[in-house]
Amino acid sequence: MGTHSMKVLKSMILALSILGLAACSSTGDEEAVAQTADTSGIDATTAAAQRAEAERIAREAEARRLMEQAALNTTVFYFDFDVSEFMASDRDVLAIHGRNLAANSSRRIRLEGHADERGTREYNLALGERRSHSIRDYLVVNGASLSQIETVSYGEERPADQGQTEAGYRLNRRVEIK
Amino acid sequence: MKKSIFQILLLGLFCARAVSAADLNIEITQGIDNPIPIAIVPFTWEGANALGEDVAEIVSADLQQVGEFRALGRANMLSMPDEASEVYFRDWRILAQDYLLIGKINHSPGSQLVQVQYEFFDVTREQKLIGEVLTGSVEQLRDIAHEISNVVYEQVTGNRGAFSTEILYVSAQFVSQDLTYYKIEKADYDGHRSQVLVESQEPLMSPAWSPDGRQIAYLSFETDLPRIYIQEIATGERRQITNFPGINSSPVWSPDGTKLAMVLSKDGSPDIYVMDLMSSELTRLTDHPRVDTEPSWTADSRSVVFTSDRTGQPQIYQVPVSGGSGGFAERLTFDCFYCAKARFLPDGKNLVHVRRGTREDNSYSIAIFNMDSQRVITLTDTSLDESPSVAPNGSMIMFATKVNGRGILDAVSIDGRVKFRLPSAQGDVREPSWSPFLN
Numbered sequence: 001m002g003t004h005s006m007k008v009l010k011s012m013i014l015a016l017s018i019l020g021l022a023a024c025s026s027t028g029d030e031e032a033v034a035q036t037a038d039t040s041g042i043d044a045t046t047a048a049a050q051r052a053e054a055e056r057i058a059r060e061a062e063a064r065r066l067m068e069q070a071a072l073n074t075t076v077f078y079f080d081f082d083v084s085e086f087m088a089s090d091r092d093v094l095a096i097h098g099r100n101l102a103a104n105s106s107r108r109i110r111l112e113g114h115a116d117e118r119g120t121r122e123y124n125l126a127l128g129e130r131r132s133h134s135i136r137d138y139l140v141v142n143g144a145s146l147s148q149i150e151t152v153s154y155g156e157e158r159p160a161d162q163g164q165t166e167a168g169y170r171l172n173r174r175v176e177i178k
Numbered sequence: 179m180k181k182s183i184f185q186i187l188l189l190g191l192f193c194a195r196a197v198s199a200a201d202l203n204i205e206i207t208q209g210i211d212n213p214i215p216i217a218i219v220p221f222t223w224e225g226a227n228a229l230g231e232d233v234a235e236i237v238s239a240d241l242q243q244v245g246e247f248r249a250l251g252r253a254n255m256l257s258m259p260d261e262a263s264e265v266y267f268r269d270w271r272i273l274a275q276d277y278l279l280i281g282k283i284n285h286s287p288g289s290q291l292v293q294v295q296y297e298f299f300d301v302t303r304e305q306k307l308i309g310e311v312l313t314g315s316v317e318q319l320r321d322i323a324h325e326i327s328n329v330v331y332e333q334v335t336g337n338r339g340a341f342s343t344e345i346l347y348v349s350a351q352f353v354s355q356d357l358t359y360y361k362i363e364k365a366d367y368d369g370h371r372s373q374v375l376v377e378s379q380e381p382l383m384s385p386a387w388s389p390d391g392r393q394i395a396y397l398s399f400e401t402d403l404p405r406i407y408i409q410e411i412a413t414g415e416r417r418q419i420t421n422f423p424g425i426n427s428s429p430v431w432s433p434d435g436t437k438l439a440m441v442l443s444k445d446g447s448p449d450i451y452v453m454d455l456m457s458s459e460l461t462r463l464t465d466h467p468r469v470d471t472e473p474s475w476t477a478d479s480r481s482v483v484f485t486s487d488r489t490g491q492p493q494i495y496q497v498p499v500s501g502g503s504g505g506f507a508e509r510l511t512f513d514c515f516y517c518a519k520a521r522f523l524p525d526g527k528n529l530v531h532v533r534r535g536t537r538e539d540n541s542y543s544i545a546i547f548n549m550d551s552q553r554v555i556t557l558t559d560t561s562l563d564e565s566p567s568v569a570p571n572g573s574m575i576m577f578a579t580k581v582n583g584r585g586i587l588d589a590v591s592i593d594g595r596v597k598f599r600l601p602s603a604q605g606d607v608r609e610p611s612w613s614p615f616l617n
């Protein structure tokens with residue numbers, strides 16, 4: 001499920017950036033039109049240009065809002081085996097979480113770190129904590145306050161998948177934002 | 179022979195109850211090639227009602243589980259004596275038996291108690307080695323049987339038997355992604371007579387015995403954070419020992435009973451600390467930005483062995499307790515990809531640990547590292563082995579593993595020749611902790 005939402009999010013970001021590019025190029029055209037209209041002194045043309053500009057801004061804002069919403073809805077982050085640094089591909093999404101915390105200073109979150117079952121339980125407890133700290137530190141870099149974030153590690157005690165497969169283990173090595 | 183009745187004691191949401199849990203059923207999975215042949219004759223009973231326990235059968239099971247013995251089948255016995263005057267050694271020599279155990283159970287005059295009289299013979303030398311009368315209630319027949327096993331084992335091997343010991347372990351029953359029942363249970367070493375000591379819907383971890391066998395320490399997430407608790411076994415009375423930010427884990431009593439080693443990450447990363455149980459004063463033993471965890475004491479209470487990934491992968495280190503955080507941590511293992519959760523055998527030379535040899539082999543086994551010879555013996559062939567715990571006489575190691583997706587407890591002798599298994603009837607069992615001698 002987490003992987004699926006990640007993919008959706010990635011394609012969304014891609015689509016929105018294309019949209020953004022399209023918006024940029026169309027802006028150029030409209031400005032050109034607006035300048036022509038100015039010289040001819042026709043108010044209606046100016047009004048149309050302003051309307052288009054407002055629409056463009058609204059469209060961009062909506063796109064940004066959707067993207068941020070999708071990012072904020074992504075609350076599970078996966079880790080490679082024996083690695084406690086989050087994946088580079090999660091950086092943008094985590095930055096949005098960090099900025100959201102900065103903008104909402106009363107918001108509190110809990111980062112729950114987990115490990116797969118391989119290796120010893122107490123070492124895995126430590127590994128889960130290190131994973132949650134890696135995400136916490138990046139949220140703070142992006143403006144969140146330490147006091148907004150509680151971290152806890154469950155080690156291998158609460159697997160998301162009960163199986164002994166690589167695929168299951170991949171789902172278990174995670175940090176969840178709660 | 180003390181077996182106190184569990185008192186029901188409610189403490190807030192929690193309770194230690196005399197719930198009898200599903201027993202673990204022992205299976206011998208590997209024995210040695212030439213076990214010592216021993217005949218254990220059914221003990222006679224003079225009472226009218228059948229006894230709940232078969233003492234001779236319990237002794238047979240005890241002795242066969244540790245692998246050095248093979249008990250003669252009852253159907254093959256030529257006679258069934260219950261006292262010395264009825265013993266004809268040739269009956270047992272013909273059957274190639276080295277030793278003979280006989281006994282009888284009588285009402286103890288003027289009380290509800292029973293008397294178990296047993297006699298133990300060396301068949302080859304036609305000699306009685308020992309005989310005793312043990313008295314107890316009918317409910318204590320299992321304890322009496324284990325006591326007889328201790329005597330027989332010590333007579334033959336010269337080592338103290340650990341048949342009167344108990345184990346702690348964690349059981350987890352998965353119901354749904356949002357609901358798992360976690361319990362800390364206590365049972366006889368062979369899985370019988372299990373009792374629930376702690377239960378919670380949040381994870382429980384790391385049960386540990388106090389050296390006098392009266393208390394346990396463990397980790398509970400009941401406050402949504404991992405915190406250490408100590409509980410009196412007999413009364414269920416419990417107290418929270420730690421409430422530091424971050425991880426509070428891995429409580430282990432010092433052999434002298436005065437201190438608790440633990441892991442705290444309050445200063446940023448997990449480090450080893452020692453708490454004085456009288457004053458609650460903390461001493462920090464390690465100070466490293468990487469993970470230091472899984473402390474265990476050396477027998478003299480003067481140093482602690484622990485796991486650290488300060489060089490990248492987990493390896494085993496040892497640090498003196500007196501040195502504080504300035505104490506030099508000596509690295510003990512070098513030849514493995516992942517070596518963790520180490521503890522010394524009672525001899526102080528052999529280090530039991532969890533080992534993954536190389537990154538490629540992807541298998542975690544229980545192994546023994548000899549500090550003198552620097553040799554490693556791998557004892558197990560399952561691939562998700564962890565939490566080794568050593569019997570107080572140093573003869574067997576119990577550990578947790580997974581078989582067919584199920585968490586079970588396995589035991590292996592320290593020479594790797596004998597194995598037995600304690601599967602749970604339901605749910606997963608893990609983190610066994612073998613008690614000190616309780617008798």
